[in-house]
Amino acid sequence: MxxxxxxxxxxxxxxxxxxxxxxxxxxxxxxxxxxxxxxxxxxxxxxxxxxxADRLEVQVALTQDVSSADTDCSQPICQGIETTLQNSPLVESVTYESQQAAYERFQELFAGQSIADVARPQSLPATLRVKLADQDNGAEAVRQAMNGQVGVRTVIDQRDVVxxxxxxxxxxxxxxxxxxxxxxxxxxxxxxxxxxxxxxxxxxxxxxxxxxxxxxxxxxxxxxxxxxxxxxxxxxxxxxxxxxxxxxxxxxxxxxxxxxxxxxxxxxxxxxxxxxxxxxxxxxxxxxxxxxxxxxxxxx
Amino acid sequence: MIRLERVTKMYKTSTRPALDRVSVSVEKGEFVFLIGPSGSGKSTFLRLLLREDLPTRGKITVADLDVAKLPRRRVPRLRQRIGCVFQDFRLLPNKTVGGNVAFALEVIGKPQSTIGRVVPEVLELVGLEGKADRMPHELSGGEQQRVAIARAFVNRPLVLLADEPTGNLDPDTSQDIMLLLERINRTGTTVVMATHDHSIVDSMRRRVVELDLGQVVRDESRGVYGVGRAQA
Known part of the structure; x- marks a missing residue:
């Protein structure tokens, strides 16, 4: 060539x-x-x-009465829910966030904005923040398990937002x-x-x-x-x-x-x-x- | 050198065969005129030898190669054994005379050293020494046809096919071109020339194969253009 x-x-x-x-x-x-x-x-x-994948959590928000009555998840309703979650193999860890802690985080997130001024601790629910071991199936399992449980107001999957x-x-x-x-x-x-x-x-x-x-x-x-x-x-x-x-x-x-x-x-x-x-x-x-x-x- | 055995060529667009059971044999070193009216099958004859087309039936052998059965990748090998000259010269207008002749060697991968040696030799053979750097449009018709012949012959083919090579030239220039083709023929190259030029065929007295409606109607070893003319 x-x-x-x-x-x-x-x-x-x-x-x-x-x-x-x-x-x-x-x-x-x-x-x-x-x-x-x-x-x-x-x-x-x-x-x-x-x-x-590492950051997302499932939040189990507690009802108003449980949230205000139990500040450290030591009472039976909150304890029961936490134990159920912790025993699930799909769950890696569970952290309790009280109304006061939720309020502080809210203030931090919305610092300088008017919404921060009107918010009160009692208007925010206490939550059990669930880190999942199984990212694919964990969220649905938690939702099913928590559905209709006494003391649970709602289950929020952060994945839905993202x-x-x-x-x-x-x-x-x-x-x-x-x-x-x-x-x-x-x-x-x-x-x-x-x-x-x-x-x-x-x-x-x-x-x-x-x-x-x-x-x-x-x-x-x-x-x-x-x-x-x-x-x-x-x-x-x-x-x-x-x-x-x-x-x-x-x-x-x-x-x-x-x-x-x-x-x-x-x-x-x-x-x-x-x-x-x-x-x-x-x-x-x-x-x-x-x-x-x-x-x-x-x-x- | 060339052998056609009962070769028939049908084109899809025609009901009549372009070539009809044609059998012709041309020996090495022969000079053959292929004559006949337009549409008689002369061009088809040449195209089949070049494997531009395949015969519908029959066998064609050129330089020991079975043309119809040749695998596609070996067609270039056949064409390297055949030189071609046409009525319209087909020179490359943007290349010099030397460039046109060298092109034929470049595209088959010959080394520059060979090209540098062979091109001046062949230009001298066709009488164009000293004109290697001229452009085709600076040459006369006869000179342009000489360049085309030089290009066809530079690779020393076994067969030279010429399709109406004098069709665009005046009688004197045509005679010069014929002398050149004769000289090439004397080197042992088989020449097959399709032509309508009566005077050339008559003056050369070489073998004449006449085609009419795709059939060989005459094959004479020292023929003239028309039978009546030969008797006259």
Whole structure:
């Protein structure tokens, strides 16, 4: 294989179709940037779930009378509930939070806000905070066990609250993947079209190559390399776009919730690692599309 | 060198075969004119030799290769044994004369050292020494056809197929091209030339295979273009 010949043909091909090449790079870049955004969303969802898996608790709120009468869970009703919970193999630990402790935490959480001033200790229930050993089945088991128990007002699974956040992140992921898919179809068609145009503009060369006995690979390789180069260029551009988007948009967008620890921040390492994946994805998509196009539509 | 045994070629779009049970044998070093009116099957004949198309029936052998049974990956090997020249030259307009000839060697992976040695030799053979750096549009029609012949011959093929190589040229230039093809033929290369040019066929007095409606209607060892003309 004469590499200088192939390199020369590729350079000529890319230069000759320069507007089409740019269009192909941009479309591929947008498509891959959306794929990258989707991958970052998946990554964020995974790390958010990992953060919350350790933190999330099931709260068993006690009725008003038990809450105010029993400040340290020493009386039979509260004791009974606590023992039931502690004996469950699905439960890791149980902590009692009295009305007063709940009030103090409430004051801490809403410090400086008007709601903190109007709250009174007796308006908050005492709770048994349950850490689960079994994250998958524990919450439902606790809910069933506590349902209808004397002294239990309600069972709150913090997962229900956080679930909305996961739903939102999952939605972001789905939308970006759907857009990426549509954009990827456009990119595929454009790559296919560009390969056909490229082969058409070089039909005399291709004809001569076939006649003098160039192998199929020799004839096809310049077109394939052109496609792969534009795919890789699109991936690099997408990577640069993601880095820029991180500093310009994502950091601002997530500033509040990331600082509060609601979701983990998207780091530059995350963006770079995702971007690196886009390069082989871009190369493979462009290469396979180019190859299939040459096989189906172009006699080389 | 070339053998067709009862070769028939049917195209899907036609009810009449383009070639109909054609049997022709061409020995090594022969010079054969393939004549006949348009649509008689001359181009199909040449396309089948190149494996551009497959015969519907029959067997074709070129340079000891069974053309129809050749696996696709070995088709380039067949084509490397055959040179081709066309009426429209098919030169690459953005390459120099030397570049056009070198291209035929580059694309089959010949090393630069070989190309640097062989290209000037073949340009000299076709009478284009000193014109390696010219662009095709700077040359006359006859010179452009010489470049095309140089490109077809540079890999020293066993067979040279020429499809109306003088179709775009004036009579004097056509004669020069024929002299060149004769010179190539004298090196031992088998030449098969499809043509409509009466005067060339008549003046050369070489073997003539005439096709009509896809059938061989005449095969003479030292023929002329028309039978009546031969008697005249």
């Amino acid at each position: 004469r590499t200088d010949f192939v390199r020369r043909e590729v350079t000529t091909g890319l230069r000759r179709n320069v507007t089409m090449t740019i269009a192909m790079v941009l479309t591929t870049a947008i498509s891959l940037a959306l794929v990258g955004t989707g991958l970052l969303a998946v990554r964020t969802i995974d790390s958010t779930e990992a953060i919350y 679930g909305k956040l996961f739903d939102f992140l999952g939605g972001v992921r789905n939308v970006t993947f759907a857009l990426a898919l549509v954009q990827a179809i456009a990119a595929l068609l454009l790559i296919s079209n560009t390969v056909q145009v490229s082969a058409y503009t070089r039909r005399v060369e291709v004809g001569v190559m076939r006649l003098v006995g160039a192998t199929r690979w020799y004839t096809q390789l310049p077109f394939l390399i052109e496609a792969v180069i534009t795919g890789v260029a699109g991936a690099v551009l997408a990577g640069v776009g993601l880095v820029v988007a991180k500093f310009v948009f994502i950091d601002d967008l997530l500033a509040g919730i990331a600082q509060n620890g609601v979701i983990p921040p998207v780091t530059i390492f995350d963006v770079l690692e995702t971007s690196i994946w886009l390069v082989p994805i871009g190369a493979a998509i462009a290469g396979v599309t180019g190859y299939v196009t040459l096989r189906l539509y172009v006699k080389v």
